Amino acid sequence: TGTIAAQLIVVTASGCVSLPATSSFQIHAVPLVDFDLPVVCMPAGVAAFTNKSTIADGSAAQFAYSWNFGLPNAVSTLKDPVYNYPSVGTYAVKLKVTSKDGCSDSLTKSLTEVYPQPMANFAVTPTGVCLGESITFEDQSNPLTQTITSWVWQFGDGNSSNLASPVHTYTSAGSFVAKLYYITDKGCVSDTAERVPIIHPYPVVN
DSSP: OEEEEEEEOOBOTTOOBOOOEEEEEEEOOOOBOOEEOOOEETTTTEEEOEEOOBOTTSOGGGOEEEEEOSSTTOEEOSSSOEEEOSSSOOEEEEEEEEOTTSOEEEEEEEEOOEEOOOBOOEEEESSEEETTOEEEEEEOOBOTTSOEEEEEEEOSSSOEEOSSSOEEEOSSOEEOOEEEEEEETTSOBOOOEEEOOEEEOOOOOO
């Protein structure tokens, strides 16, 4: 890249040599296109793309971007766009970058990490107890192709737990809506499962 000087000298059949003719022209840098692919979790389908394109002359701040997210009319001209995918699948994501001098290049990557929402499920044993007795909450969730990294239990009485299968003792009688959701190693959040354990009061003997 840079300013190049070209020179032409003509030699005739009789051996005469011309004066040199010189002309200068510019060789501009071509963008080196690159970007990071996100992990996408359903049902929101949020995909945040990170541009990593560079150029030898340091003029990346003047780039023009053209993204195609692999679906009809799914395009953007932002540097670091966000797109919401409608469903699980494999998508060909293409980024074209054009420099301030009109030089361009493009790169296509295959987005494969689009995960369905994992399902939460748990069992309550027993489903009804007398006041002061403990209830076991057993995780029976299906994280699909993912791995559970953290659990969020809410017992419906203001208490919570992050254990996989906690044991809880309620301090008052009644019906409580216990809930569970979890987060996977891909950063996906499950749906929320609910159960209603019943805490029976002790009879009053008089």
